[in-house]
Amino acid sequence: MSNLNNKKTSNINQSVTNGGRKKLLLMGRSGSGKSSMRSIIFSNYSAFDTRRLGATIDVEHSHLRFLGNMTLNLWDCGGQDVFMENYFQQQKDHIFQMVQVLIHVFDVESTEVLKDIEIFTRALTLLKKYSPDAKIFVLLHKMDLVQLDKRQELFQIMMSKLRDTSTAYGFPEIVGFPTSIWDESLYKAWSQIVCSLIPNMTQYQKNCKEIANIMECRELILFEKTTFLVVCSNEMKYNGDNNTAGLISQQQQQQHNGLDPKRFEKISNIMKNFKQSSVKMKSSSFKSLIMRNSGIYVCELTSNLMCFIVLKDPSQQEQLVLNNIKRIQKYFS
Amino acid sequence: MEHSSSSNTTSELTTADDSKATILLMGLRRCGKSSICKVVFHSMQPLDTLYLESTSKPTTEHFSTLIDLSVMELPGQLNYFEPNYDSERLFQNVGALVYVIDSQDEYLNALANLSMIIEYAYKVNPKINIEVLIHKVDGLSEDFKLDTQRDIMQRIGDELLDLGLEGVSISFYLTSIFDHTIYEAFSRIVQKLIVELPFLENMLDNLVQQSNIEKCFLFDVNSKIYVSTDSSPVDIQTYEVCAEFVDVILDLENLYKSTETTGFMDKEMMGVSKLNNGVYIYLKQMIRGLALVGLIRTNTTGNNNNNNFLAVIDYNVDIFKKGLQEIWAHTRLNKQNQISTSSTFVDNTNDPRHNLITSSNI
Numbered sequence: 001m002s003n004l005n006n007k008k009t010s011n012i013n014q015s016v017t018n019g020g021r022k023k024l025l026l027m028g029r030s031g032s033g034k035s036s037m038r039s040i041i042f043s044n045y046s047a048f049d050t051r052r053l054g055a056t057i058d059v060e061h062s063h064l065r066f067l068g069n070m071t072l073n074l075w076d077c078g079g080q081d082v083f084m085e086n087y088f089q090q091q092k093d094h095i096f097q098m099v100q101v102l103i104h105v106f107d108v109e110s111t112e113v114l115k116d117i118e119i120f121t122r123a124l125t126l127l128k129k130y131s132p133d134a135k136i137f138v139l140l141h142k143m144d145l146v147q148l149d150k151r152q153e154l155f156q157i158m159m160s161k162l163r164d165t166s167t168a169y170g171f172p173e174i175v176g177f178p179t180s181i182w183d184e185s186l187y188k189a190w191s192q193i194v195c196s197l198i199p200n201m202t203q204y205q206k207n208c209k210e211i212a213n214i215m216e217c218r219e220l221i222l223f224e225k226t227t228f229l230v231v232c233s234n235e236m237k238y239n240g241d242n243n244t245a246g247l248i249s250q251q252q253q254q255q256h257n258g259l260d261p262k263r264f265e266k267i268s269n270i271m272k273n274f275k276q277s278s279v280k281m282k283s284s285s286f287k288s289l290i291m292r293n294s295g296i297y298v299c300e301l302t303s304n305l306m307c308f309i310v311l312k313d314p315s316q317q318e319q320l321v322l323n324n325i326k327r328i329q330k331y332f333s
Numbered sequence: 334m335e336h337s338s339s340s341n342t343t344s345e346l347t348t349a350d351d352s353k354a355t356i357l358l359m360g361l362r363r364c365g366k367s368s369i370c371k372v373v374f375h376s377m378q379p380l381d382t383l384y385l386e387s388t389s390k391p392t393t394e395h396f397s398t399l400i401d402l403s404v405m406e407l408p409g410q411l412n413y414f415e416p417n418y419d420s421e422r423l424f425q426n427v428g429a430l431v432y433v434i435d436s437q438d439e440y441l442n443a444l445a446n447l448s449m450i451i452e453y454a455y456k457v458n459p460k461i462n463i464e465v466l467i468h469k470v471d472g473l474s475e476d477f478k479l480d481t482q483r484d485i486m487q488r489i490g491d492e493l494l495d496l497g498l499e500g501v502s503i504s505f506y507l508t509s510i511f512d513h514t515i516y517e518a519f520s521r522i523v524q525k526l527i528v529e530l531p532f533l534e535n536m537l538d539n540l541v542q543q544s545n546i547e548k549c550f551l552f553d554v555n556s557k558i559y560v561s562t563d564s565s566p567v568d569i570q571t572y573e574v575c576a577e578f579v580d581v582i583l584d585l586e587n588l589y590k591s592t593e594t595t596g597f598m599d600k601e602m603m604g605v606s607k608l609n610n611g612v613y614i615y616l617k618q619m620i621r622g623l624a625l626v627g628l629i630r631t632n633t634t635g636n637n638n639n640n641n642f643l644a645v646i647d648y649n650v651d652i653f654k655k656g657l658q659e660i661w662a663h664t665r666l667n668k669q670n671q672i673s674t675s676s677t678f679v680d681n682t683n684d685p686r687h688n689l690i691t692s693s694n695i
Binding site: 218219259260263266267270271273274277278280281282285286287288289290291292293294296310 | 571
């Protein structure tokens with residue numbers, strides 16, 4: 001392993017264009033699980049805790065700082081028909097202006113699929129008018145309620161239907177995810193949604209790759225610290241547009257290195273659980289986790305990034321690895 | 334670690350060999366016995382236990398942690414006092430009788446049933462440990478829990494007094510499968526069956542004192558039951574954090590397990606995690622599917638030579654591990670030679686505790 005000191009890796013900060021405020025609309029019919037998602041990803045709820053959540057009245061705003069310079073304004077729009085009507089009529093310019101991302105949630109168990117889609121189209125029409133550049137994500141939620149062998153098929157049918165609808169309303173590129181709060185699929189979806197908002201993603205990826213090579217990592221993953229969403233890794237491209245090929249490329253990847261294709265989300269899940277349990281020790285969060293004999297290092301990189309490193313050769317000197325981690329900090333600060 | 338479960342016929346199960354410490358799990362129907370077994374020993378999600386079917390046959394599960402443990406679960410609806418049932422032999426081979434009472438249900442029937450069982454079991458085997466789990470307390474409010482416990486203890490006491498059994502000691506636990514209380518209760522029950530326990534505790538105490546560890550547990554990796562801990566009081570939150578840490582390490586290890594090496598534990602697992610307030614959680618794999626998990630609190634004020642004290646702990650833990658191996662070798666030897674076990678290894682001359690180095694010297 002060579003020392004990182006003399007290597008040239010461009011600093012993330014130089015290419016930062018101030019991301020500023022991002023407006024995310026979280027929409028969907030009442031009871032589809034919007035607030036539950038939000039609470040799990042951004043407020044450290046466990047899936048079990050979301051039972052206590054009541055109906056959202058009107059719009060609930062939350063402001064989240066992400067990766068330092070980016071602010072996510074999440075508009076959690078209550079989904080009861082009264083509120084919905086209100087959004088589409090009186091408040092339409094207020095709600096649909098300056099939207100970066102629309103996240104539309106569909107309950108797979110819903111009995112009124114046509115009505116769900118109708119609301120989706122109404123939202124798309126207004127979005128076309130007020131913020132035509134918005135990205136659209138659809139989440140087929142509560143997938144855990146569908147039988148295992150039918151999930152894939154159901155998802156395909158629903159997605160082709162939704163894609164047709166959205167193309168007709170002027171948004172040809174929508175991205176869909178099957179999600180459930182009871183497994184790691186939720187983290188995958190939100191990672192990709194949030195990553196699509198990061199302006200200097202290519203820089204992150206480039207740095208990640210170079211550092212992984214220099215440190216001889218089997219894997220290097222960057223996580224956002226509070227939410228534990230995956231920012232990028234040395235292997236996968238983490239942005240939305242290659243999603244249609246996502247399934248195939250993941251299978252190839254698995255054959256390629258023999259690793260679990262869902263490992264990113266699983267790590268998010270594991271680490272987040274651990275973070276919650278460490279709160280019981282009257283500590284806000286954990287700082288580092290080192291598994292020396294298997295070459296796994298999880299460390300704070302900056303005030304908002306965690307790195308997750310798996311070495312090719314676990315017998316490397318611990319101190320050397322830690323020193324290198326200290327050195328790469330400056331490329332991400 | 335061996336992990337086999339089988340449903341045996343009664344004839345097989347009563348001839349369980351004596352080297353195994355056996356726990357007998359009893360209770361009325363629908364009080365949650367199978368759920369307990371699944372959650373503790375098969376790491377099933379508590380919510381999934383809703384779909385378990387009623388158990389029809391006695392089932393036995395074997396575990397080899399530091400001791401060989403087998404848990405025998407009896408169906409609730411059986412009557413053990415029918416003349417054709419060989420209940421005498423059943424109770425004779427058992428180390429602990431765990432009786433589960435559903436605290437959310439009317440429990441008077443259960444109490445009558447329990448005192449009948451105690452009367453019989455105690456007559457057959459006076460050395461039996463009787464443990465009562467006041468189960469499903471997750472649905473009760475805090476005040477009500479204590480009231481229920483007091484009421485149950487009182488009633489059982491009265492019943493036994495009426496039956497003329499005064500010397501029986503019964504332990505009570507408030508448990509629920511939705512939190513860690515069930516693990517805690519099972520840990521204590523299992524610990525009563527380990528004859529080496531005082532020596533283990535002593536070793537852990539030594540380790541803790543010499544290395545500035547605040548609290549440490551010896552975990553069974555698969556079930557998260559702790560086989561032993563040092564003699565400072567157990568704080569349930571510390572236990573939870575340590576148990577979760579075992580999970581974290583295991584899960585991460587499994588994700589990046591190299592495919593070439595097939596053996597699961599060919600490499601010794603270990604992990605150290607540092608928390609923001611200067612607490613370290615330390616895990617190291619011991620023998621036979623056991624892992625030592627310790628909690629180390631450092632003073633946060635400018636103590637930067639962290640690697641120093643971790644090295645000391647590493648060194649001491651290695652010595653502790655050697656000690657464990659020795660104990661295990663001895664108990665094995667003793668069992669083979671049919672010598673009575675409990676006391677021979679206490680006067681072990683090369684006691685590993687002399688080799689511990691203290692971190693205060695550095």
